[in-house]
Amino acid sequence: MTDSLDLKIALQMIPWFNSLTPEHFNKTAELTHLRHAKAGDIFFREGDKQDYVYIVLDGRVSLEIFVPHHGKVRFYTAEPFDVFGWSSVTPGMRQRTAGAMAVLDSTVACIDAEGLRNFAEIDHDFGYLLMRRLANVVASRLMVTRLQLIDMFAGPSEPIND
């Protein structure tokens, strides 16, 4: 009972859950559990097939890809209220393309992605809200990726005559 109450209180703080109807909120809460991770704990590795989408409540989680001869390259950190592992919610994406590890002690809401997908299929109002929020996550992640890809802090490509 206490765990369930703690979970609901935690979920109410998440902007992602704002404007959900009580029915949608309760259904999502049923699909969610909290995980308290220590720094260094792994959420998933590249190639894993586990099926959760995560929301950071507290702490910091790094997303990283292993690059041969470069080791693990950390390309993003999820901060409080950031979503990670979002590709689980999209149809057809079932294998992790990056790893996720707590870099600080972290509390994370882990949502059963298959349950979310199924509920979205049954209740399209919920499905629309879910996909709209997901689109925002993807758009922001794309913006970050573009700016990293541009390598904006690199020197100019042409000689400077200062």
Next chain:
Amino acid sequence: MTTTLIDTAAHSAGHNDKLLLPHWAEIVKIIPEAEGVSTFHFRFTDPTVQNRYRFEPGQFNMLYVPGYGEAAISMSSDLETAGGLLVHTIRHIGNVTRATSRLKVGDVVGIRGPFGTSWPLEAIEGMDVVIACGGIGLPPLRGAIYRIIRNRARYGKITLLYGARMPKDLMFPAEYEAWQKADIDMQVTVDRGDDTWTGRVGVVPMWFYHFRVDPHKTAVLTCGPEIMMRFVIYEALARRIPSDQIYVSLERNMKCGQGACGHCQQGPYFICKDGPVFPFKALENIFNVEEY
């Protein structure tokens, strides 16, 4: 164009032939900051010049390296904090700035200035301030940070968003703790981390997602790569911060420093004279134009 530009008292006298003549200054200290970046502390060799030299944070000098030429470099401290010395943080990237990388303590360079507009630190008193900078964009704001810290009670919440390419590229890391103790909410991020980095990985504009602003009482000061500033401005405008409360520092190939030669002309402005610090409202018509 009726937008009010920043009026910096030290520069408002306009054309000044005396500012075409450099004064000699001796290097008294050099601090390596990151790969290809060093901070130089200068003292004018003429005590009269040293005693009367004043500037405002955000302004720049023309540094003359004999045999190579001049480069426009922003002040990266203020006189009070630097014990009266003139401080410039230089990225050794062009022919003149690469020449500065070979200078040693005791060498002498020519300095003309100060030029240009400054951060509007009096105009934004009473407001919350978001300082969003990246890479070598922090040094031109460091003097403003010092000034704000010395007058901390005059400002609301101060948030400093700073990004760099890699952890080793961060400028002035030894000062972050003192800034945080001065009630500055400092958020540092890097584009790419390694497994020893426990800080944030991402880009500066995205940090606007992580805090709420009161748009009518928030000012934004931004300096860094123009692509970064473009997205910082986008995020600030998306949060309804008025464009005349967003201040941008632009960098161009400046030569005379007085708006006479035209090297740094950008639309209706000379960056050296009307800038480098502009209210974004003055740039709206040109800033979002491709290849402006």
